[in-house]
Amino acid sequence: MNKPILRAACGLIVGLSLASCASRPASGPAGASMFSNERSSVHRDGDDLLTGGLGLAGLRSMGPPAFADANAPTVEELRRRALWSSWRGIADLAPGGGYGELFGSLGAVPGREFSAYARLPGARQPHRVLAQVPDAFDTGKRCVLVAPSSGSRGIYGAVSVAAAWGLPRGCAVVYTDKGAGSDYFDLDAQQGVRADGSVAAVDAADDLAFVPEAPTGASGVAFKHAHSQENPEADWGRHVKQAAQFALHALDQAYPQAAPFTFDNTRIIAVGISNGGGAVLRAAELEGDWLDAVVAGEPNVLANGHGARALYDYTTEAALLMPCALLDVDKLPQPPLPAAVQAGAAVRCASLAAGGQVSGATTAEQARSAHELMRSRGWTDEALRAGALSVAFDLWRAVAVTYASAYGRYGVDEHPCGYSFAALNPDLSARASTAAERAAWIADGSGIPPGAGVGIIDSKFAMPDVTLAGLQCLRALWDGQGEDARRVRAGIEQTRAGLPRKGLPVMVVHGLDDGLIPPAFSSAPYVAAAQSAGRDVRYWKVRNAQHFDGFLGLPDYAARYVPLLPYVYAALDRVQAHLDSGAALPADGTINTVPRGPGKPLTADSLAMPR
Template identity: 70%
Template sequence: MPAGAGDCYGSGHSPYRKVAHVRENPHQILPAPRARLLSAVAALALAVAIAGCASQAARDAATETVMFEHQRSSTHRDGDDLLSAGLGIDGLRQMLPPAFADAEDPTAAELRRRALWSNWRGIADLGPGGGYGELYGSVDAVPGREFSAYATVPGAKHPHRVLLQLPDDFDAGRRCVVVTASSGSRGIYGSIAVAGAWGLPRGCAVAYTDKGAGSDYFDLDAGIGFGRDGRAVAKDTASDLAFVPDASEAATGVAFKHAHSQDNPEADWGHHVKQAAEFALQALGEALPAQAPFTFDNTRVIAVGISNGGGAVLRAAELEGDWLDAVVAGEPNVHVEGQGGRTLYDYTTEAALLMPCALLDIDSLPQPPLLTQVTPLYAARCASLAAEGLLSGADTAAQAREAHDALRDAGWSDEALRAGALSAGFDLWRAVAATYASAYGRYGVGEGPCGFSFAAQGTDFLPRPATAAERAAWWPDASGIPPGSGVGLVDAGMAPPDLTLKGLQCLRGLWTGEGADADRVRAGIAATRAAPPRAGLPVVVVHGLDDGLIPVAFSSAPYVAHARAAGRDVRYWQVRNVQHFDGFLALPDYGARYLPLLPYVYEALDRVDAHLDGAALPADAVIDTTPRGAAALEASHLAMPR
């Protein structure tokens, strides 16, 4: 994405924002036709400004003219709110999701409430004794308004969702926007527990992007997708569907944006974040016209995300222009060349093949998985790998040791392998690999390599059409990558005795092998490589040393080394006894062994915010924590650096 025009506007405001903030009704942002008209006016003004510009580029000049379509606004007060839709900590802790009055036709308000419930529970440890809302974090009600739209990265086939949450107590005297990207492949509320929980109680507006993934599934059997308010709508009767795949009328099953958009969204993660920030400034100008204009010059912008969202904000950090004030990246999925860096696809396919066998050689695995249930499956994997000539041990124990040694030689720590047991037990590696192979290769519906597809499944795991009730819940409940919410991964190559081996070998071959498909996937992966952050930009990276999904040795550590080699001052917190999923700390054994990552992300945000007011940046730290065991979490367990 190129930088914008030079400093030719006096106050440094882009002509787009100058025009866009003026309107009669402050409670709604511009409808799409008017937005398009203003975008055209802005483009003309921008061209004139460039022609007469001779001075250096200003900060706002890095802002691009972006068209936001299918815009929508809503108010959330009086028993509803921005953080939890009125559920509060007690409602979020309920084991069952908020019910729909009509399971086949939920309202937009019901869908939003359920999406917030689902995303909070998927990201944060809300269990009693876990400390959330008491020792750290907040779900206190924050009334306000939401503004949403679709934005499209230049060259992309499909839009991504952007959303701004504007609290009623927005601090106009210290205007602040926290911009974030969803973790994993989650929908638009996928970072509510990360950015919303920190920013909204402080009077900041919070801007979100689903970064080209999300839960906008498409039912190929019924021709039904999801509109801007999250409701299921037939393709033939709606113009605002978030995702309509390029597929034949005969296609069956389920398509979803991450796998089937043909956009390789990961390559544009940084641009998604920047467009969300752009949308925030426009929406603020619309909603608060007396305080407009809102610009990158007069509004503090801090980016934060975890996991894939952490990778996204680091990719945003490398974009040209002084539009971003600080970045906090937690457990980021980020890839750099050299310094020991490895791509997610490389170590995911490696783990999918070897880890089930290797885990049989590792003591004291967290539970689940229950060893009595998985040992026969894991032993079968050892035997399969030996039969393929990939292992040479004479028995299961020797084969497991060999697989274990191979992973350690590849850079896996035993701490990462122990925590990764959950991903192996849930078959997460295979689902991630199949999805990312399709995304990296820009494959469409029915084109993906290795015979994988996705469909609703019954108890027999055979593909079938989805019911209306199942489909209605996809948007709020789905994590963006099946299996889940009734949608499963269909593997055409499944065969005994090791049912998934053939498909996994095919997926691994797309990284290690030869051929057109392998070249296509590797080209897509190369497009996701990160660069150092912009010089002078404060960046703090926070990562758990026990992370078994995105090990620090392959991601954060190489990124920090790469950035420092380029002369960038990136600060790095490494936290002992922290794995990847705070949401899994509700499992007793995980809660006893591991600590949450979110307190350290919030603390890092506090530190960079203070730094922007003149304080020093936090120093590097290896944080020696203490697992809480059966006790309630206390500050002493966290050992927060001071």
């Protein structure tokens, strides 16, 4: 349903003079109750909103933008590096990948940024919100894209998803880290990340983004997703709505003579991928006519319906079984299983057989048994092949460790399986973080260790299958008994999605080869339940698309898989046309893409974009 467009009759002040990175108090009762530590900055003349002045060439650089002083980078350096990391983590920008040629835009977009901490009622910790307002924003055609970060990423974690589509069209874009993000805290040094991204000690600053509740003498590193004790995933939808409210608040300040900006006179489209996709679907179920359309790519969503499985369920299953099962799967992408990983997989097969989880006397027989077991539980061979990447990078364990802590609302040093986080020595023992590591957290951290100088400490680490005992403990929190298992499962149940609001147009886009969030467990049951209830949900299934566009720079992945982002952008085109002119939303469909093959550039024919 189109909202009425309010055309301001009075003149507009487009070139407002705003001090770069200036702090100011919230204005008005809504801002005062929800937002704090507000900041604004101007990005023009060699800087911009989309790439921080890096452009395509700078984003393609294999190394991140350098700091003049590694121990004390400037706010501008941190922002530029955070944009570089966010683009590189999500999009395929490699030559021949089609970005900026077949889809997407990297042209400079001048404008202003407004950021703050937002806090849900009763929350222990804030989440970050940041609005980008391009100079080309049209107050007579008010549009905002609200974009929660993918994964557990920091505040720019959806820049390649939302900003690349919205900013060149003159729409404002607002982000939320949805209660996760890269605001790590050094428990030894008692230092955390400030509103501007710099690092300071607790007793030297009053604007730290995350200060955990921790016992005296706690050591290592804490981070918001694992240690906020708030199970942020349960509130993803409310994080998205609060970010949209901040966008209106920021626009009031950017264009005071055109204020007020409200949900009644401003178009709001929510878009996200992965965890961000799950977040916008949770926002879709909230009451009120505040949201005009939703586009969810490869969403991590727990639905009601046949085949639905919780992320924690299939993640802990994959962490245990997939290393062994992949030894029985042919045509695996290369790399991702180097010799050391394959040797570990054979050890895992023997461990599973000894525990009675798989059968067989040889590694080949055990791998076949594990493969058959995973197939019986809904895994396709396409998902298993793409999931090999998560085995190679130990991603299954990383996700399970953090999410167990989050779902159970455990604090520092309370993990039920004895995990903790710290900087690591080469022998995997804990050490103190360095000043340079702490300084880069806001830019380099993914929101879930390992990475950015922070690793996982496994108290159950033991030869020969070094991670087995810890993984078995994590799995038992799903299928076992006891207070900890009940506590974790209760937290998971709080994340279950409801139906989208009646009449709200929703498009879901998912790659059929997704090996991290298989559509059979997530988007397919969500769409089926919503459509059965008469909701306006459309579903594009994309063949030969897996979860990580950012890994298509690997030659064998580029040859096999197409990127998912162009279909998210196309879905945004469709919902925009629907809202503008009433054009029909597309029918459900399976998009039969054509892999480009070894050494070939991506073409429009490969993408087979729906018309």
